[in-house]
Amino acid sequence: MELNRRETLALGLGAAAVMALPVRFAAAATGEEMIAAFTGGAAVTEGGVTVTAPEIAENGNTVPVAVSSEGAVAIMVLAMGNPTPGVATFTFGEGAGAHAASTRIRLAGTQDVVAIAKMADGSFARGAATVKVTIGGCGG
Amino acid sequence: MIKLTSIRTLAALALAGGVVLGGAATADEEAELVINGELTLVTKTAAPDHLKDTLDTIYSGWIFRENDTQAMQTDDFDNPGMVFVDLGMDAWNKVEGTENKSCASCHNDPAESMKGVRATYPKWNEAAGELRTIEGQVNHCRTKNMGAEAYKYVSGDMANMVAMIAVQSRGLPMNVAIDGPAKAAWELGKEIYYTRTGVLDLSCASCHEENYDKYIRADHLSQGQTNGFPAYRLKDARLHQVHDRFWGCIRDVRGEPYDRGSPEFTALELYVASRGNGLSVEGASVRN
Amino acid sequence: MADGVKPRVKAPATAKAGEAVVLKTLISHVMESGQRKNKDGSLIPRSIINRFTCEFNGTMVVDVEMHPAISTNPYFEFEAVIPATGELKFTWYDDDGSVYNDAKTVTVA
Numbered sequence: 001m002e003l004n005r006r007e008t009l010a011l012g013l014g015a016a017a018v019m020a021l022p023v024r025f026a027a028a029a030t031g032e033e034m035i036a037a038f039t040g041g042a043a044v045t046e047g048g049v050t051v052t053a054p055e056i057a058e059n060g061n062t063v064p065v066a067v068s069s070e071g072a073v074a075i076m077v078l079a080m081g082n083p084t085p086g087v088a089t090f091t092f093g094e095g096a097g098a099h100a101a102s103t104r105i106r107l108a109g110t111q112d113v114v115a116i117a118k119m120a121d122g123s124f125a126r127g128a129a130t131v132k133v134t135i136g137g138c139g140g
Numbered sequence: 141m142i143k144l145t146s147i148r149t150l151a152a153l154a155l156a157g158g159v160v161l162g163g164a165a166t167a168d169e170e171a172e173l174v175i176n177g178e179l180t181l182v183t184k185t186a187a188p189d190h191l192k193d194t195l196d197t198i199y200s201g202w203i204f205r206e207n208d209t210q211a212m213q214t215d216d217f218d219n220p221g222m223v224f225v226d227l228g229m230d231a232w233n234k235v236e237g238t239e240n241k242s243c244a245s246c247h248n249d250p251a252e253s254m255k256g257v258r259a260t261y262p263k264w265n266e267a268a269g270e271l272r273t274i275e276g277q278v279n280h281c282r283t284k285n286m287g288a289e290a291y292k293y294v295s296g297d298m299a300n301m302v303a304m305i306a307v308q309s310r311g312l313p314m315n316v317a318i319d320g321p322a323k324a325a326w327e328l329g330k331e332i333y334y335t336r337t338g339v340l341d342l343s344c345a346s347c348h349e350e351n352y353d354k355y356i357r358a359d360h361l362s363q364g365q366t367n368g369f370p371a372y373r374l375k376d377a378r379l380h381q382v383h384d385r386f387w388g389c390i391r392d393v394r395g396e397p398y399d400r401g402s403p404e405f406t407a408l409e410l411y412v413a414s415r416g417n418g419l420s421v422e423g424a425s426v427r428n
Numbered sequence: 429m430a431d432g433v434k435p436r437v438k439a440p441a442t443a444k445a446g447e448a449v450v451l452k453t454l455i456s457h458v459m460e461s462g463q464r465k466n467k468d469g470s471l472i473p474r475s476i477i478n479r480f481t482c483e484f485n486g487t488m489v490v491d492v493e494m495h496p497a498i499s500t501n502p503y504f505e506f507e508a509v510i511p512a513t514g515e516l517k518f519t520w521y522d523d524d525g526s527v528y529n530d531a532k533t534v535t536v537a
Contacts, residue, residue, distance in 0.1 A: 058206045058358075058428045062220075062374035062499045079497050083463060086495035090506075093488025097448025097507030101490065104499040106461070134358035217438035217452040220501045224456065227434055296432065377500035 031078045031085035035116055038076050038089070039124045049075070049117045049127030060107045060133040068100030069117035069125060075099070076118075081111025107133050173202055173422075176216055179311050181420035188417040190318065194349065200419050201362040201371070201427055204353070209374060213426040221303060221372030221424030224296075224379050228304030231297065237288025246285065250308050258309035258421045262410040264321040271325045271406050274302050275381065293401035294387075299379040303370045307423035314367045314421060316413045325403075329411025332404060338395025344412070359428070365416040366409065368425030375428055382409050433457050437518055439532035443510040451482065451489075454503045455520050455528060461496035477502055477528075479521040484534075485514035510534050 029037070035044070052066040067075050067090070077087040090101045099117075107113070114128045173181040183200035191198070202210060216222045232243040232250060247253040257274060265272040268280070275298055279290040291298040318326040336343045347356065348364030355361065370379040383400040386408060390397035398404040438452040455477065462474025476496055482489040489508040508516065513536045520528040 054206065054208045056206070058209055058360075059375040062377055064208050064212070066505075082497055084496060087497040088495060089493040091488075091491040091493075093483070093490065095482075095484045095487040095489035095508050097450075097489075097509045100506065101492070102503075102505040104503050106497050106499055215438075215452075217436065217454065218503075220454060220503065223434055223436040223454050223501065226436060227432060227456065230434075 029085075031080040031114065034076070034078060034085060035114075038116055038118070042122075042124055044116060044124040044126045046126055048125040049115050051077075051113055051115045051127045051129040053113050053129040053131045055130075056132045056134060057107060058134065060109065062104045063107050063131060063133070064102065064104050065113055065129075066100065066102040067115040067117075067127070068098065069115070069119075069127070070099055071119055072099040072117035072125075073120055074118045075101070076116045077103075077105075078114045078116075079105060079107055079111060080114055082106070082108045087113075107131055109133050171203070171207075171210060173200070173210070173213065175214060175310070181311060181422060182313065183419065185418040188414065191415055195363075198365065198416060198419060199352075199363055200416075200422065200425075201365055201368050202422065202425060204360045204362040205426075205428055209426055209428060212374075213422070219372065219424065219426055220377065221370070221379055221426060222307075224300045224372070225304045225307050225424055228300035228302075231301055232304060237282065237286035239285065239287040241286045243281070243286075246281075250305065254305045254308040256309055256312060258306040258423075259312040259315050260317070262316065262322075262325075262406055262413065264317070264325075266321070271322055271403075271410060273382075273401075273406050273409060274305055275383075275401065276406070278302070278305075294381055294384045296378075299370050299381050302381060303379055303424040306370060306421060309421040310423035312421050313418050314413060314416045316410060316417060318410070318414045322410060325407040326410050326414065328404070329407035329409070332408045333411055337390065338393035340393040340395075342393045344389070344408075363415070364412065365419060366412050367416045367419040368422040368427065371425045371427040373427050379424065382412075433522075433526070433528055435518065435520065435528055435530040437516075437530050437532055439516055439534060441533075442535050442537055445536045446509065446511055448507045448509050449534070450505065450507055451516070452503070452505045453480070453482070453518055453530075454501060456501050457520075457522075459496065459498060459500045459502060463496070475523050477520045477522050480504060481519045482506070482508065483517050484508050484510065485512075489516075510536060512536050 049069040053063060057063040067077055069075055072092065074089060074091040076089040078085045079087050087105050088103060092099050110132045112128045112130050114126065117125045119125065173183050175181065183202050185198060187195040187198045202213065212218050235242045262271050262273045275293055278301055282288045283290050333344045344364060347361050352361050352363045366382050369382045373380050383405045386405050387397040387400055434456045436454045440449050443449050457477050459477065460472055460475040462471065464472045466472055474496060476494065478494050480492040480494060490506050492504065494502065514534060516532045516534060518530045
């Protein structure tokens with residue numbers, strides 16, 4: 001379709017405005033968008049990042065998850081099936097004894113928990129685990 | 141004998157057929173519960189005398205939980221309930237009410253003064269002529285001795301206090317008295333336990349005696365013991381008191397629950413506690 | 429400062445020089461996700477702890493950006509290197525501006 005000058009400018013400005021927004025304020029940033037923001041669009045290799053989570057979570061409200069990646073400066077954890085996929089980003093400092101951390105998270109349903117690690121040399125790696133979240137019966 | 145109509149049998153059959161069920165994290169019925177690497181709790185023992193005709197063995201609710209949930213209770217810094225025990229301890233030391241006292245003013249160190257309480261309550265109170273729960277006793281002390289406002293029977297404040305008191309008996313066997321002046325209440329509690337109620341027409345026994353260890357949808361049914369209460373439930377990330385759980389269960393069968401703190405629930409609490417006589421008090425336990 | 433927000437930290441009292449020690453941290457906080465609804469159907473606004481940091485003698489150990497998917501009563505387990513006697517400082521930052529602190533001294537024999 002042919003765009004006149006005004007429409008082209010508006011499109012460009014609009015795109016620039018969206019790009020300038022920090023991901024935190026983009027109301028419904030998808031998991032993929034958050035990964036792109038974290039990596040700046042760089043390639044992400046599979047492997048080298050371990051995500052430990054139960055195969056079946058008795059409840060979705062408090063699911064223990066551990067992530068580790070040797071040599072990682074930071075690890076971003078995402079719950080790809082949650083309404084908002086962000087879980088946590090761990091940035092390790094010089095005082096860290098290991099590039100690993102454990103926490104407990106909320107999962108809205110069965111989904112993949114993904115971890116993207118930023119390595120010291122600026123490269124990125126990915127790991128994931130699938131967690132089945134069961135619905136209780138009479139637990140109330 | 142546990143009725144092994146559970147998912148483990150199914151898993152075993154499925155494996156034999158070359159299909160793997162997602163059973164990697166099922167409950168381990170032989171697991172031992174050791175707290176902080178030093179205190180071993182009794183989670184499985186012979187049923188008390190009054191129950192011997194019905195059950196051989198009684199099990200703590202801990203046995204029926206997934207491995208991850210079980211693990212969370214083994215370290216007091218993994219156990220989220222313990223931060224609420226800390227809050228209960230803060231409340232213990234807080235001066236409140238017209239008499240300018242805290243619990244500590246009379247009871248000093250709870251590790252000494254509250255030891256054995258959780259294991260023997262609900263208990264008949266001779267002076268008051270009634271069966272008392274820990275909650276009832278806490279509120280009696282607050283109003284009569286401290287001149288302070290009673291805690292709401294089921295509330296965060298009360299749960300924190302009861303959890304802190306429970307921890308002081310951790311490791312002691314449950315040992316509530318079912319004879320003497322408590323007998324009438326015990327009989328009432330027993331009657332409530334076995335009476336079907338609600339639209340779903342179920343009694344406590346329907347699930348917790350006749351079908352424990354089976355799955356109701358995705359919930360692994362326990363024997364409904366109370367030795368682990370107040371329980372930190374992961375599903376809503378907070379401490380739960382016994383009457384709160386009774387209330388929830390009866391609501392779940394679409395019945396009309398008695399009030400929290402009512403004589404009926406107190407009687408039921410005594411009866412249910414007596415079904416667990418012999419199991420260790422777990423302090424603030426971790427459950428689903 | 430929200431009521432009933434209390435930290436609880438496990439850190440060893442002593443360590444060998446250069447040892448990596450395991451730390452466990454918990455804080456009692458509802459972590460209102462912003463997804464739940466009131467009885468009248470209106471959304472309960474988000475109110476969470478959005479950041480947790482740990483440092484040892486001024487050196488950063490871990491800095492965690494937190495989202496509503498972190499469970500109520502946020503829990504973290506991680507490791508810190510203890511080069512010499514010093515203080516571990518733990519800080520939690522609440523959406524409402526409150527800051528919660530805890531500290532543990534670790535002695536290197």
